[in-house]
Amino acid sequence: MKLFRIFTIAIAFLVAWHLFTLLTGIEFFILPPPAHVGTALINHSYDLAGHALTTFIEIMLGLIFGTGLGALCALVMMVFQSVRLWLLPVLVISQAVPVFALAPILVIWLGYGMASKIAMATLIIFFPVTATMFDGLRQTKQGFLDLANSMNASRSAILIHVRIPSALPSFASGLRVATAVAPIGAIVGEWVGSSEGLGFIMLHANARLQIDLMFAALLILAIMAVTLYFTIDQLLQKVIIQH
Amino acid sequence: MVILNSKSKEEDLVLTVRNLSYKDRVLFDELEFVLEKGKWTSLMGISGIGKTTILRLIAGLASEFSSGTSIVHSRKISGELAYMSQVDLLFPWLNVLDNVTLGARLRGEECSKDRALELLRSVGLYANAADMPSSLSVGMRQRVALARTLMEDRPFILMDEPFSSLDSLTKVRLQDLAAEMLQDKTVLLVTHDPLEAYRLSDSIYVLSGQPACLDSTIKPAGAPPRMIENSEVLQGQAELLARLSKAEAP
Secondary structure: OHHHHHHHHHHHHHHHHHHHHHHHOOOOOOOOOHHHHHHHHHHOHHHHHHHHHHHHHHHHHHHHHHHHHHHHHHHHHHHOHHHHHHHHHHHHHHOOOOHHHHHHHHHHHHOOOHHHHHHHHHHHHHHHHHHHHHHHHHOOOHHHHHHHHHOOOOHHHHHHHHHHHHHHHHHHHHHHHHHHHHHHHHHHHHHHOOOOOHHHHHHHHHHOOOHHHHHHHHHHHHHHHHHHHHHHHHHHHHHOOOO | OEEEEOOOOOOOEEEEEEEEEEOOEEEEEEEEEEEOOOOEEEEEOOOOOOHHHHHHHHHOOOHHHOOOOOEEEOOOOOOOEEEEOOOOOOOOOOOHHHHHOHHHHHHOOOOOHHHHHHHHHHOOOHHHOOOOHHHOOHHHHHHHHHHHHHHOOOOEEEEEOOOOOOOHHHHHHHHHHHHHHOOOOEEEEEOOOHHHHHHHOOEEEEEEOOOEEEOOOEOOOOOOOOOOOOHHHHHHHHHHHHHHHHHHOO
């Protein structure tokens, strides 16, 4: 039923798009009809697949590093109060700096290759994961902690067996947000400076007024982002028991 | 300050609470009561008087009072207490069996699954060992909590209104089950239910006033659990209600 609904919405969107271009007579270099985008997709399928793979790798590695570092940072802040006192204000202040403004600097530091895009995706993912995981760790039910203490559990046992499992639903929320924003990080990184990826194709096609190709790349990116989000969401729903 | 020392009988515990304040409010000046070995002692009083605070102090869980507080006891009680709370506190990410064996898991000890299953059988939940807590009723969850408490095999059991969230019928059944299974334990039961206190206890203390003081001890006749139909139980409940009403009066 869910798939049918998604399929119906997609068909309705394509029909509305086609009718809009037909009825308004809008220039194709401003908004190409869906059939033109489809043709561009087929004609450039090999190139698009290669660039899509690059962007996909950047997004996935960004997700892995961002999530890993975010979770680790939250754990360190939970365990060491002195670190928390110093790190928490730094983290909050760091969010005042727009991450996109850092993209050109990252390209200068890390080069035009994948590293700067992965760093960009990592940076954009890091904060939501850290904040939600830390919140989850801190807000473990007092009753659970009392019970564990009455059972003579050590601090490390409480962290491993009580606080971390308690924090998983919050961590999952952070990971969902991270999955939704990870493609933004990778694409912005590609826009600033790259020779590969869907962001590079979009910029390149835009400069040459190949708007159908630009839309084809955008379509692939949208499908990739939505598929990734729903896959992660389904996995999290299966693995993590909501409290 | 909480002092636990041995007085009346060597194995009994005498609990003394001295000069306990919270946010400029003196909760207790000095309280003293005995927990007789192998008996149920109930602590009653109006809401907010500090019953749960006493329980948490004994369990070593009231860190908010720890500044300047010393706990002295003539016999070792650390590691000899098990705690059963008002809510079941089952970990939602563990199944029933893993919840029962939680203590061993937290201490990194080997746990006897056979014993846990035996306890689950005695509380009527053997068939639910692999179920997750979310699939159980409130009464079943509290029975798992009881099995988890018994699994700890500690001589002292602290119970903080453990039956308060149950419907009347489940409450009576679970009270009977707890009385049967904890008959050789020294139990301190905090409750606001006079009928529960009278049915289950060997000694009952009522807290009243501010700072709180204890009335004379009530010692119901006969062995718990006492039947609800018993006229003495109903009479005892009425007496407790009268004491509580008096305690509430300004």
